[in-house]
Amino acid sequence: MTDKRARYIVSFLFLGICAAALCVLNICIGSVEISLQDILASLSGRAVSRTQSRILWDIRLPRTLAAFVLGGGLALAGYLLQTFFHNPIAGPFVLGISSGAKMTVALTMVFLMGRAVRVSSAALIGAAFLGAMISMGFVLLMSRKVSNMAMLVVSGVMIGYICSAITELVITFAEDADIVNLHNWSRGSFSGMTWDNVAVMTAVTAAAFTAVFLLAKPLGAYQLGEAYARNLGVNILLLRVLLVVFSSILSGCIVAYAGPISFVGLAAPHLVKSLLGTTKPLLMIPACFLGGSVFCLFCDLLARNLLAPAEIGISTVTAVFGAPVVLWVMLHRNRERIS
């Protein structure tokens, strides 16, 4: 018992330190290096050079915060979906939920931009949420027909392809000016975050996180299987609806700002689970969030700097680190079934 507790504490410390360190690195490293002293000086209000200050306040800081918040939200969404479907390879990207959100956001952007209307954050999040729910609806319909874990994922991937195809179509017909914008975004990126964006995404994600955390107890029972959860007095229907809504809000929020980012929602929960050595939602929910943040901060750091000054799509980096995790999970599960 004490062993386990020690492991939990060490895990959280590890995740916390990693997150903090990566935040600092993300702010310091870039085409213009900013030293730690400069950061501290700027944060405490003392004067540093104008360029540095602008890079720090207008570019690096919001981007780092966005990676922290959205990465965490993405991992949490993945964890909720894995719990919901009792499927270890579920995630917002794999099940086509990100692509669904991407499609509606692209449609909204092209439609509104074409009429020279300024697209507000709220409209984007709303559109993304709607798209996420549409995809989720399809996946839910499929899940009633197919009980097989792999088939569910395949149908999710197919839905993802359909949505992506529609998105591509929309982009093809969009105005030139929009294309660059949309193209970057549809590949997934944390670039171009404003403080307004950060404020809204933080509010949405924090609200969803709190709500999910309050559901930790029924989630724990739900993990045992629905029959046992029902016997323990859990309102299954309500819980399922809440799970769908919150995972869609989280996925939608991320897509609205950073586009579809692959593998974070899939890989981060597994890595965190192995670290903690438990699946208790009470611990997994905050740990997942931190884990997703660490994963995204790390990947964004690489995405920005590996081929600087050019930037790699964030999904490229997350796939490199995330896909092996999926393979590992599948191998691991097979081995367990044999023994």
Next chain:
Amino acid sequence: MTEYYFHAEKMSVGYQMRPLIEKIEIGLQKGEILTLIGPNGAGKTTVLKSIAGQIGLLGGTVYLDGRSIGGMSGSELSRKMAVLLTEKLRTELMSCEEVVSTGRYPYTGHFGLLSAGDRAAVREAMELVHVTDIADRDFQRISDGQRQRVMLARAICQEPEIIVLDEPTSYLDVRHKLEFLSVLQKLRREKRLTVVMSLHELELAAKVSDKILCVNGRYAGKFGKPEEIFRPGAIGELFGISTGSYDEESGGMELAAPEGQAEVFVIAGGGTGRTVYRSLQRQGIPFAAGILFRNDLDYPVAKALSARCIAAESFEPVPEALLLEAREQINACQKVICCRETFGTYETANAELLAYAERSGKFKRGGIRSCQK
């Protein structure tokens, strides 16, 4: 009408509005054990799930302590009823102790943290079913038998008044079957726990249950005490046994008798014939058995396996007519096997038969050894 603790009134169960079994009536006092028996796919699980509120009733009412289960909230029912289903419990990275402690869910606070009292209840439940030694093992890495006991501990620490178990002994070996049912008996004695379960082991069902409900496809058959249910022929009818037979009194089952006219006559008694009968059955040789008293240990087996069984009334002298019948049967057979080395005072009929067989050359001395194999 007597007040039942658990009462199902005109209960109809099924899936998707299609009733599978209708008008089930069950009445149990507190602390009674009810066992559902019936063939595979007859709806035992459906009945149990309906009782446990896992699927909605299609008609009728289930009362617990005079109150309708349908009118109780999920959390209220969870403090009264625990379940152990055939669905595997899904766990990942959970120790057995953690699995057991999920039973405390109805009693813990908003975040499900265990109090000292909860921990004590978990420990007590684990001691009761002897799983304390595997408390820290991963639930997925223990044997099926251990898993079933951990699941029972989990149900026990939920502190229910009634427990619903679906085929709880399926994965257990003989020792653990007995242990498992003993724990149920202990709980029922000490905590007046009411038990509703389904069993495939009819002989155990007959021994452990206070009440039996026969479930067979479209209708819920008889409900009553084991001695009322296990009447000769009842099990064969319930399960539609056409190959082999089940003896309701001894709980033994036998494979189908070899077909054809008897080729061998077996003289036995006092339980000496059973192995020979079964050996002949395995070789597919039809045989006749005689002369057996109806209360003889050999009698149920002979009745099930022989082409012809010549049986006499217990505690009565063997009538002359029966002896003649047996002689005729020997005449019709090619060989006689005798499983008795000596004959007692009340076995003169068999002694005469043996002498008759020897005279007609159908019995050779020394054959006794071979038949005892």
